[in-house]
Amino acid sequence: MSYRASWAPAPKPWRAQKNCWNLPIRRSAHQRMTASLSVTMAPAFRLSLKAKASDSMNHMMVDFTHERNLLQSITFLPVPATPEIHVADCQVFDNTVTVVWTLPEPDSKIDHYILEHRKTNHEGPPRAREDYPWMVVEGIKETEYTLTGVRFDTRYMTFRVKACNKAVAGEFSEPVTLETHAFVFKLDASSSHQNLKVEDLSVEWDSSGGKVAVQDIRKEKNRTNSPMHSPARTAMMSPKRAPSARVGRDRFTAESYTVLGDTMIDAGQHYWEVRFDKESKAFAAGVALRSLGRFDQLGKSNASWCIHLNNWLQQSLTAKHNNKARTLDCSIPDRIGIYCNYEEGTLSFYNSRNKTLLHTFRTKFQQPVIPAFMVWNGSFSVQTGLQVPSIVLSGQKRNSNTSSSNASLT
Structure with a gap:
């Protein structure tokens, strides 16, 4: 702060004037303690003080009028209430x-x-x-x-x-x-065909899968018959005897390129989606009973219901059950939604993009069912943790009192 002062022969005592404070200000200990409790302002808001001399030039003053008005105009925001x-x-x-x-x-x-x-x-x-x-x-x-x-x-x-x-x-x-109730499951890799490479919720066809397993077994047989490399122990560790989440279940084999989910459905309404490669030579998705045989193909026995894509010679989409098929007159989507109402015996398939109904099976499940999938020379991935879409529920209610046109497949 810069200021100029004049010499007065008889200095007078310091006195206060309106809107002004004389300098220097001497404070008591109580005043200093009270001032320490005041709000400290950030550097950007520090007061810009201007020096002012009296008319008679006998003392100096500092005018706080402008700064006091600024402080009085500040509005402090309170802490918001708790929602x-x-x-x-x-x-x-x-x-x-x-x-x-x-x-x-x-x-x-x-x-x-x-x-x-x-x-x-x-x-x-x-x-x-x-x-x-x-x-x-x-x-x-x-x-x-x-x-x-x-x-x-x-x-x-x-x-x-x-x-x-x-x-x-x-x-x-x-x-x-x-x-947040929804149907969650994983793919049971221990039950899958040897030609299916299962990773979490995705599956890819591996033409060398079964051959590699056979070659490994032959290599083991050529080793010394020590307890660690005996043929009996090799057979126990064979992929065909791998532990399974379903008791007594061997891997699917021969032309049953199948893999099942690891969670049974024995009550309620459930929904999941599967995205598949439309260039796959063959693909199928649906549900199966626990009694599905290791040689059974989806849709070719009374223990499974599915939608089947055939890309061998001519592309077609069919609904299959108990070795009976019905060709579906619709465009082939790349993503299918599957809805299962266990109590009502309803299994419906949708184009998951626009929720267009592709086909509905109506039956009575005598045993718990498991999500089931098949792929040959292709790949697919499953999305779980999905609720039944509201548009699917409303469509099911509208059709609950109508007769099924798929009686020949049930």
């Missing part, structure tokens, strides 16, 4: 979750909301240790948000939300847990 999630208004359908919340009182200063969600298999409040981390959605402007394209591979999802203004964020709401 409340309304479980009754939240919706879970079509693998989407809509979360709805409100504030205790309207607040025009709210700039946005932050929503966090986490998958869990436990109902109730979050636990100290969870297998899944919190996922964050920022910049939400409304008091609701919809998560789309979620794969429901856990039984529940937990949500919490907090409000933010331009200065500070409030506290998170009480977390709520929503049920």
Whole structure:
């Protein structure tokens, strides 16, 4: 601060004037302690003080009028209130979750909301240790948000939300847990044909699979008959005798290029999708009984129902059961949705892109069924963790009282 001063022969005591404070200011210990409790301003907002001399030039003053007006015009934003999630208004359908919340009182200063969600298999409040981390959605402007394209591979999802203004964020709401029921399964690699290379939920044809296994067995037979390399032990470790999730189940063999899911269906409504290579020489998808033989091909016995793609000579799509087939007059999709209602004995196939119905089997399942797939010279992948689409449910209700046109295949 720069200023000029004049010499006065008889200095007068310092005195206060309106809107001004004389310098220097001497403060007591109490005043210094009180000042230490005041708000410290950021460097960008520090006061810009201007020196001012009295008319008689007998003392100097610092005018705070402008700065005081600036301080009085500052509005401090309060911490936003804690939102409340309304479980009754939240919706879970079509693998989407809509979360709805409100504030205790309207607040025009709210700039946005932050929503966090986490998958869990436990109902109730979050636990100290969870297998899944919190996922964050920022910049939400409304008091609701919809998560789309979620794969429901856990039984529940937990949500919490907090409000933010331009200065500070409030506290998170009480977390709520929503049920996310869907059909989840994996492919049982131990049951698959040797020519099928199974990785998680994808399958690729491997023409050398069976040959490699036979060559390995022959190499083992040529080794010394030690306890570690005896023919008996080699047979036990053969892929044909690999442990299976289904007791007494051997691998599919011969021309049954099949692999099953690892989860049975014995109740309820379920839905899954399969994407396949349309250039595959042959492909099939459907369900099968546990009693399906290791030599049985899908659709050629009374223990399986499927849709079958044939690309050998002429491309065709057929519905097969008990060695009977019906050609389907429709375009061949690259992705099929499969719906199974166990109690009603309904098995329907859809073009999963537009949910157009391709075919429906109506029967009465006498035993639990398992998702089943077949591929020859091709590949496919399965998507699980899906809820039954609402458009499929509404279509099934409309057709529940109509007679089936597929009686010859049931």
